[in-house]
Amino acid sequence: xxxxGDAIRMxxxxxxxxVLTLDLKAESINKLSSQVIGELQxxxxxxxRESDVAGLVIASAKEVFVVGADITEFHAMFAKDEAFLVDxxxxxxxxxxxxxxxxxxxxxxINGLALGGGCELCLTTDFRVMAESAQIGLPETKxxxxxxxxxxxxxPRLVGADNAVEWIAGGSQNDAATAFKVGAVDxxxxxxxxxxxxxxxxxxxxxxxxDYQARRAEKKGPLQLNAVEQMMAFETAKGYVAGKAGxxxxxxxxxxxxxxxxxxxxxxxxxQIEANAFAKLAKTDVCYNLVGLFLNDxxxxxxxxxxxxxARTVAQTAVLGAGIMGGGIAYQSAYKGTPILxxxxxxxxxxxxxxxxxxxxTKQLERGKLSQTRLAEVxxxxxxxxxxxxxxxxxxxxxxxxxxxxxxxxxxxxxEAAVGEETILASNTSTISIDxxxxxxxxxxxxxxxxxxxxxxxxPLVEVIRGEHTSDAAVAATVAYARKMGKTPIVVNDCPGFxxxxxxxxxxxxxxxxxxxxxxxxRTDKIMERFGWPMGPAYLLDVVGIDTAVHxxxxxxxxxxxxxxxxxxxxxxxxxxxxxxxxxxxxxFYRYEEDKKGKxxxxxxDEAHRLVAEVERETRxxxxxxxxxxxxxxxxxETVRCLEEGIVGSPAEADMALIYGIGFPPFRGGALRYIDAxxxxxxVALAERLAAELGALYAPTERLREMASRGERFYAxxxxxx
Numbered sequence: 001x002x003x004x005g006d007a008i009r010m011x012x013x014x015x016x017x018x019v020l021t022l023d024l025k026a027e028s029i030n031k032l033s034s035q036v037i038g039e040l041q042x043x044x045x046x047x048x049r050e051s052d053v054a055g056l057v058i059a060s061a062k063e064v065f066v067v068g069a070d071i072t073e074f075h076a077m078f079a080k081d082e083a084f085l086v087d088x089x090x091x092x093x094x095x096x097x098x099x100x101x102x103x104x105x106x107x108x109x110i111n112g113l114a115l116g117g118g119c120e121l122c123l124t125t126d127f128r129v130m131a132e133s134a135q136i137g138l139p140e141t142k143x144x145x146x147x148x149x150x151x152x153x154x155x156p157r158l159v160g161a162d163n164a165v166e167w168i169a170g171g172s173q174n175d176a177a178t179a180f181k182v183g184a185v186d187x188x189x190x191x192x193x194x195x196x197x198x199x200x201x202x203x204x205x206x207x208x209x210x211d212y213q214a215r216r217a218e219k220k221g222p223l224q225l226n227a228v229e230q231m232m233a234f235e236t237a238k239g240y241v242a243g244k245a246g247x248x249x250x251x252x253x254x255x256x257x258x259x260x261x262x263x264x265x266x267x268x269x270x271x272q273i274e275a276n277a278f279a280k281l282a283k284t285d286v287c288y289n290l291v292g293l294f295l296n297d298x299x300x301x302x303x304x305x306x307x308x309x310x311a312r313t314v315a316q317t318a319v320l321g322a323g324i325m326g327g328g329i330a331y332q333s334a335y336k337g338t339p340i341l342x343x344x345x346x347x348x349x350x351x352x353x354x355x356x357x358x359x360x361x362t363k364q365l366e367r368g369k370l371s372q373t374r375l376a377e378v379x380x381x382x383x384x385x386x387x388x389x390x391x392x393x394x395x396x397x398x399x400x401x402x403x404x405x406x407x408x409x410x411x412x413x414x415x416e417a418a419v420g421e422e423t424i425l426a427s428n429t430s431t432i433s434i435d436x437x438x439x440x441x442x443x444x445x446x447x448x449x450x451x452x453x454x455x456x457x458x459x460p461l462v463e464v465i466r467g468e469h470t471s472d473a474a475v476a477a478t479v480a481y482a483r484k485m486g487k488t489p490i491v492v493n494d495c496p497g498f499x500x501x502x503x504x505x506x507x508x509x510x511x512x513x514x515x516x517x518x519x520x521x522x523r524t525d526k527i528m529e530r531f532g533w534p535m536g537p538a539y540l541l542d543v544v545g546i547d548t549a550v551h552x553x554x555x556x557x558x559x560x561x562x563x564x565x566x567x568x569x570x571x572x573x574x575x576x577x578x579x580x581x582x583x584x585x586x587x588x589f590y591r592y593e594e595d596k597k598g599k600x601x602x603x604x605x606d607e608a609h610r611l612v613a614e615v616e617r618e619t620r621x622x623x624x625x626x627x628x629x630x631x632x633x634x635x636x637x638e639t640v641r642c643l644e645e646g647i648v649g650s651p652a653e654a655d656m657a658l659i660y661g662i663g664f665p666p667f668r669g670g671a672l673r674y675i676d677a678x679x680x681x682x683x684v685a686l687a688e689r690l691a692a693e694l695g696a697l698y699a700p701t702e703r704l705r706e707m708a709s710r711g712e713r714f715y716a717x718x719x720x721x722x
Contacts (some may be wrong), residue, residue, distance in 0.1 A: 005021075015054055022060045097271075116138060137167060137173040161234070220267040285667075296655055314481045321343070361378055444469035450464060450478055507537065521537075521612060534663040655672050
């Protein structure tokens with residue numbers, strides 16, 4: 001053994017080939033933490049001392065190769081100054097350059113995920129051999145930074161500027177066939193042949209059949225593009241990527257600039273350009289929040305896995321109600337491999353549900369995402385029925401009938417009589433209390449909420465709602481089923497609106513009050529979209545459905561009358577009174593026409609503005625920042641209340657639910673990170689100023705006032721929950 005550490009071991013094998021194996025102790029994955037980088041330094045030093053080495057294979061003993069740097073270290077590391085970050089990256093560049101400059105041929109055997117720093121380590125060797133099932137990529141721009149350990153330098157020289165820009169700016173994970181096609185890897189083999197293939201590549205290099213020195217020269221020299229080719233490759237890409245990324249995400253465009261600036265330089269100078277850009281981006285709020293979002297997502301997934309460990313198998317499910325929502329749930333379940341019964345009381349409704357599933361599958365077929373055989377297989381997993389005849393074999397039932405407590409209560413009681421003693425019942429309610437719906441059930445311990453967001457196939461979040469009597473077993477089974485469907489489940493406790501809708505309706509309340517002040521709702525939409533929301537509040541109400549929003553607001557007003565009660569008629573109610581239901585009937589705050597792709601296109605409507613004028617109580621001039629404050633403060637305060645009341649278990653889960661459920665701007669990190677960024681004391685002062693004029697919806701809680709006085713935060717500096 002030439003070297004043995006906690007993450008790396010290195011041994012000389014036959015023909016004087018050395019194999020460096022990455023195998024991080026007590027972890028299921030390999031990552032390049034500061035400890036592992038330290039061991040890699042030691043291993044390379046040990047290797048440089050050896051004589052008669054004929055070649056090096058870098059391999060992994062885990063199912064993955066290396067998933068990247070240790071992101072849990074980022075917040076503490078990025079809190080240091082730019083000079084420190086530049087120096088840190090240049091030290092790693094020096095280490096990776098030593099690997100690239102070894103006096104013998106080198107090859108990486110990529111057996112699984114090779115992402116970020118893991119991919120950059122692969123790029124240091126002369127050759128790369130990849131398992132068919134492996135994936136490779138540089139996703140750093142998704143964290144608000146650029147690749148900092150040579151990705152912007154080596155990848156363009158290997159695969160060409162266009163391919164490198166696509167990989168780096170897009171932050172994509174690429175399969176083995178794609179990697180081979182563009183030249184990122186030299187061979188693709190089955191996993192069991194990987195190490196033999198790597199040794200074979202070294203043998204060919206030693207024999208002179210493969211020129212490893214020429215490979216190195218290509219990676220270390222300038223990019224072979226003339227001035228016109230550079231302009232074509234980079235300037236066009238910058239415009240396209242800027243349009244796609246939007247103004248709030250600077251990293252993708254900065255990555256292109258880094259590749260462009262380094263294109264005419266030798267290796268070390270290009271690496272300095274990369275290190276400088278990395279350090280600059282690492283200090284931004286966007287990077288801080290996107291790293292926090294990643295850490296929050298990991299925490300949410302970890303908690304879901306803990307539930308999953310205790311869950312009994314859900315092999316057969318059913319959905320009650322075959323509308324757009326029921327059809328979407330049936331599609332998602334069947335597509336992800338769990339057979340599902342779809343029950344309704346009318347044949348026409350069942351056909352509508354099947355039509356929804358067929359439509360989604362046909363789109364996948366047209367995009368080449370699935371075959372005709374796979375389409376037929378998924379459809380065969382959906383069995384329409386008008387009766388409860390086969391419900392005795394069902395493990396979990398999702399109730400997705402109309403959002404009416406009496407109807408839902410009756411249907412749930414009916415289905416409870418038709419299923420087994422252990423079957424879980426889950427209501428896809430968006431606002432109605434789970435305890436209220438459980439009142440008529442004889443087995444309330446088997447009942448919980450399972451709130452999907454529309455459209456089901458796109459929206460990642462599922463709220464799993466625990467009622468007073470809901471058992472741990474019911475929650476665990478429902479969480480496991482949601483994960484099997486490819487969703488991110490977050491467990492919350494029962495209250496009107498649960499977490500996401502409870503938080504969303506104060507935001508709509510802020511909007512209604514702005515309309516009453518004569519603020520043009522189209523202006524508010526534009527301001528909130530510039531702030532980072534995917535759509536403004538009026539547009540969102542049209543998409544949700546005006547009738548749905550009015551019903552939900554009535555539930556919320558009943559549950560929280562002091563904050564969410566409405567004095568007089570709101571603009572939303574005026575829309576409903578005039579049968580303007582939003583996108584579903586082509587008119588709401590906006591008018592809608594189908595575009596060439598058959599999607600609803602939003603258009604200005606004078607009639608909507610005339611109707612809204614009915615609720616204006618005064619005309620006030622407000623600047624953009626004041627409009628943002630009046631929209632965001634109620635949403636953030638309700639999130640705080642949900643955390644304080646134990647409706648949600650942690651700041652991380654609260655923020656991720658808002659990002660995944662209603663499109664809270666990811667680069668702002670979530671409502672609680674938004675308060676942290678502003679500063680708790682400043683946020684409380686803003687809320688109190690607004691509450692003096694606007695009342696309870698804007699009033700901070702006593703606990704939040706205490707946090708402000710003590711200088712506390714929701715998140716610790718290192719990024720975890722405070």
